[in-house]
Amino acid sequence: MPTTVQAAVAHAGEREFRVEELELRDPGPGEVVVEIDATAFCYSDWIALRGDTGLPGDAYPVVLGHSAVGTVVERGAGARHRVGRRVLITATPECGRCFWCRAGRVDQCAQLFVPPPVIGTLGDGRAVRAPGASATYAERTVIRDIQVFPVDSGLPDPWLAMFGCGVISGMGAVVNVAEVRPGASVLVVGCGQVGLWMIQAARAAGAEVIVAVERLAHRRALAARLGATHVLDPAACDVEEAVRDATGGRGADHGLDAGGSVDSVRTAFAATRLGGVVTLTSYVTRDTTVEFPLFDLALRGRDVRSSQSGRLDMRRDMRRFLPMLEHGVVDAEAMLGRIRPLSAMAETLEAARSRAEPTPVIAG
Ligand SMILES: [Zn+2]
Ligand SMILES: [Zn+2]
Incomplete structure (x- = not known):
């Protein structure tokens, strides 16, 4: 019926x-x-x-x-x-x-x-x-x-x-796609739900430097509380320069976009070091395109990865991530x-x- x-x-x-x-x-x-x-x-x-x-x-x-x-x-x-x-x-x-x-x-x-x-x-x-x-x-x-x-x-x-969107998209991007390792430097552009789960996953993975880029002050405060070691307001600083300053002049090992705009994608790419990994998680509209200099894309070693829902495998990732919520390794309540x-x-x-x-x- x-x-x-x-x-x-x-x-x-x-x-x-x-x-x-x-x-x-x-x-x-x-x-x-x-x-x-x-x-x-x-x-x-x-x-x-x-x-x-x-x-x-x-x-x-x-x-x-x-x-x-x-x-x-x-x-x-x-x-x-x-x-x-x-x-x-x-x-x-x-x-x-x-x-x-x-x-x-x-x-x-x-x-x-x-x-x-x-x-x-x-x-x-x-x-x-x-x-x-x-x-x-x-x-x-x-x-x-x-x-x-x-x-x-x-x-x-x-x-x-x-779990089915924020947790999996954010934590999956860090763990399944970017494969962040202890000691890594991680840049997260955009601190909405996906970006904040990324920051938490990066901290849990042992990242040493976690740079959060976010326009809104209350989100920057939350990013800092959840593990970002540096928080940047893109309206108040040169993000690429600030990321290089925080990473020995090189740029981040990992640049993750959670901002969902052409600018945030460009920032994630530009502030990732040569040989680093750029992870893209969102889109603006189906027709949106982003241009990168071919020289940078083809010859400067940045590996650009696509992260549809954190490259999820639900059964595997429930086993991976639910215990992290359960044991307070990441803070679900704050999200x-x-x-x-x-x-x-x-x-x-x-x-x-x-x-x-x-x-x-x-x-x-
Ligand atoms: Zn969603
Ligand atoms: Zn299938």
Whole structure:
């Protein structure tokens, strides 16, 4: 039986969510219905809401959200998770069968970036789709079983809600992609949720110098509290020069972009030393391009790496990172913004849009 649920629905051309009733369709083969216990709000959904992700206008209305903890309440034919199973939801599926999954590159699974599936209908009969195929900004969602991962953890729901995007994207970028080693120097450009998880992961990995670049003072303060050894305001200093000063004149061993702008990508590249590793995690719009001098790119030894969701492998990374949250190796509580119910979606969006909180969470 289809179920009526409350959902934060994004309509074409609107810059606010409408919290309204959605008739969730039944799960099909290989799908489950998950009751959302808590979901983190991701800044990329503000980009999607304002229409900059390249989603065609006729894909709307949509339900966004891609990082959550919940409970399986219904199971379609052949779905592999039983009713009652506690699960984490992330944006990246793992089909286990495609070329990339078999090659150990789950982050590029052939089932990633599929056309948004229909998850239900509005009162007026219009179909509602789910870009990212996850739709966690709702009381319940219908989702492929390849995109939910059983979790046995006593950690608080709001912490677990951050795992599927912030934790995995930030810590994964440092551990899985950049492979930061003890004694390394690390530059993190942008101190939103991804950048702050990067700083924490770099500190946990034993990085000696961690330079954080951030325009907003409250974020710089948090970056320093969470492990940055140097915090730079790009409006008040020459970042490249300051990074060189902090790294024996060379530039950082690792430059990580978590700023999601052309400028932040350029900064991460330019302030990384020759032979260093540049890790890119975000995008501005699908059409955005960044230019680098070919000489620098081809002959100066910087290794530029792509970090889709921290090159995740959920089962491996839950084993890697959940204990770090559990044992306080990284500070999850400091990453939380306020926890608000779905009905307060307007305030949650404003908290994200104004960058007032590291990770606004929707629960209850
Ligand atoms: Zn996200
Ligand atoms: Zn796959």
